[in-house]
Amino acid sequence: MFSSLNRARSLLSLIRYYSSEVLPQLTKDRYPNIKRGNYAVLTQDHLQYFVDLLGRNRVLNDPSDCETYNIDFIKSVRGYSQCVLKPQTTEEVSKILSFCDEHRLAVCPQGGNTGLVGGSVPVFDEVILSTTLMNKIISIDDISGVLVCEAGCILEELEHALGEQGLMMPLDLGAKGSCRIGGNVSTNAGGLRLIRYGNLHGNVLGVEAVKANGQIIDCLSTLKKDNTGYHLKHLFIGSEGTLGVVTKVVIHCPQKPTSLSLAFFGLESFDNILSTFKRAKKELGEILSSCEMLDAQSLNVVKTHLKLKSPIDDYPYYMVIETSGSNEQHDEEKLNRFLEGVMGDGLVMDGTVTNEPGKMRSIWDLRERITEALMYDGYLYKYDISLPIKDFYSLIPKMIERLGSDATRISGYGHIGDGNIHLNISVPKFRQDVLKKIEPYVYELTSQLKGSVSAEHGVGFRKPPYIHYSKSQNSIDLMKDLKKMMDPNNILNPYKVLPF
Template sequence: MLSTVRCRLSSWRLLSSISSTTSSTIKYSTLPELTKDRYPNVRRSDYSIIKSNHLEFFKDLLGEHRLITDENECLAYNTDWIKANRGYSSCVLKPKSTEEVCSILKFCYDNNLAVCPQGGNTGLVGGSVPVFDEVILSMSLMNKIISLDETAGILTCEAGCVLENLDNYLAERELMMPLDLGAKGSCQIGGNVATNAGGLRLLRYGNLQGNVLGLEAVTPNGRVVDCLSALKKDNTGLHLKHLYIGTEGSLGVVTKVCIKCPPKPKAVNLAFLGLNSFENILKVFKKSRHELGEILSSCEAIDADSLAVTTEHLKLKSPLDKFPFYMLIETHGSDNTHDEEKLNRFLGKVMEDGSVLDGIATNEPSKMKDIWDLRERITEGYLHDGYVFKYDLSLPLEHFYSLVPIMKDRVGRDAIRISGYGHIGDGNVHLSICVKEFSTEVLNKIEPFIYEYTSKLKGSISAEHGIGFRKTNYVHYSKSQEAIDIMTNIKCIMDPKGILNPYKVYPPSRRWSNFK
């Protein structure tokens, strides 16, 4: 068996073709409850209610086609894509320029109107939709590429540019975005920056805090903060751009981004492996770091239940038989002969020592896409099961998978499926607990236990999705009281009226309104 597998690995052919069949559009018979009803402890703050004179101002500024007030049309902007959170805003604004964003925010600030900035609305923690009736500021029409320095590999663009569109544009010029997400076809670069998105290749290219050279943002009272530097070295004073990276639109609205883009790799190879234990995943990852070194770009771990939602619900075909665990290992390099040789040698070693039981490898783009779909579409597949309690945590590697069996014991038969997958390369696990429908009883079994457990292991309650609305009560499990005080003081200084993305990021007991 092993020699046969090793032969197939070295031949760089898939064992069988993988179906690229996608699921039909998911239809929901009912909308999720309003967030205010599902979480009744949250109270609307004393912001103004949108009135006709407010709408007249927005209509004069944007025109009637970029002001949305129709209830049915607003619904898509009010509801997040996993159908877990829903606001009831009656006003969606779609600016096309920084100047229009300035005018909108100044008016909202002067009139005490709360604002929810929104990119592609692909967030998973309720950060991109209103909690109550906040004005929705959609950045989707600010989607122009401003410039590209091909020599230095520096792209400047507006915040509403879709990540996949940027990557396609760069690919034609032998460059790439340093960020790759399953939601790349919908998410926008401004939202990625606002949440400091991580993604599939952070292991190789790092996070956005290291790749964003500069940005432009608009303050809550409508002033432009121009930090749109294209320099890789700029050591003059405070790096103000970091006030907007990862703060989820709570301090200002990002309108333009300057980002460094690495060369598109000339050689890309992908291995998909079957294993019988998580301990073997750790062994393979450790060996991959030593054996693949500079060409290792991504290392993902998937358990059987996670893979099943794509093969069962989305009808994607796995090239491997059923195993308890799977790994995706990708390499990026400049010499395919060299990279194939390194990968073959590595795969041979992990087959010989029994860490890997079966596997395939390929460098054909279409087949690599089919394999990546098995990983990237897991969240979509879970939506067919029912309601998903989805958690994004950073844990020490030896504890990466530990919460899955623990939560199976705690939640038991209340769950349809409990699984874990994610970025083993950076310790970021995605834990999914699926139930037939939302249940407060199940929620209480999960929270705050899951955050207490994470805190005891010195982990992070949010690895890459942010805090949003869903985790504001639990920030103290990852941040000290001193750190929380500084965070809320900064919010108080930069947004004293608290109009930007209220009810999110900051602990309810320490929000800026308490400082008034």
């Protein structure tokens, strides 16, 4: 039952162990243009306050204990925090932030630390506020489908708990075995089911959050309709911990499907992917729950480094299509009929359909473990971008032409159903000259195509200088005004989201 959870935890342990053996360069050295803000330096008096509040076991300040919290998942950035705090209640978070605000200590909120844009780790020596011990499920209403839980709950554990009540999470991510729901909400994570269930702005009914000064904002509405005044919850969804620390979440959860099927296709061209996707929307309609694509390089990397096996022969492109409904025979017939049609018309060259859990898990592993496999190449420049669907794959050939032999591998995969492409460029080790070839060029191309520089991973540390490619100056100025109003001393996740 918990095989994928155990796999994800083993993966996270592996990555953290590897990170400790081969430490990435400190962020302040890799990005020397970023200067530390005018914050206090942690003292013994500060540490003593935290120990008195939380107890010795929930305050980490040994460098070896803090190390893994300072490094991001893909080893692209590294801070040097000397203090990790592990509160268990909203009230403890409130007291921590109030103290840090008064003493001008910068704070980096952190959940599962599975982010890919450097938003969940310190840039310098910020105090790390970990939500991992805030992991209680408060209630599940199986009639309304409303889940209330603390921010530190692991996504996959929520999925299992909901499943026992005939419900499911509207969010599904490759990192579900280790990511935390508070981090998901704070980054407005998208994932594999967005085409069916939408993003978290639509599924989150309410949040509880703590402002920089320690004030608790209770927006824990459990109502589907609550049209009283400003929707304050949206300030915290996607703000990446810069406006407040999310401590509790209310999520509307759909019924768990009783019928689930998965198809894996091989295709000769990206144009055929577009045509197949269009057909899937028309012919699968209400049971279509996920539509993913990956190119040959993406599949090759999991086959090479993770020894996973593909159920079909080699092709330039692949699609994963999931259907979910309430009538197994009807849904299976519909998907098989769809496969016969797209193969008969020459859109799909080969394909397989299954509803066996083990086989479905094996197919999803081919898609979900690509990032893990790419890390074996060396250093990974990773870009999460939204584009008009017709231009979905257009960046990959342009980057291959631009980088040539500088890159070990350039690949693309992602959510064709919502236009979110993951561009991956791997090299043996980080090189500043390669980075300069990629940025800002990749964001300029994205802007020219009327895309977004961030689709679902947030802005974090790595994208603030490029946010203007997707947001107008007036919009950025309004965001800065909100930040100044809610966090006047700029202690919450500094150097993130907004231009430095």
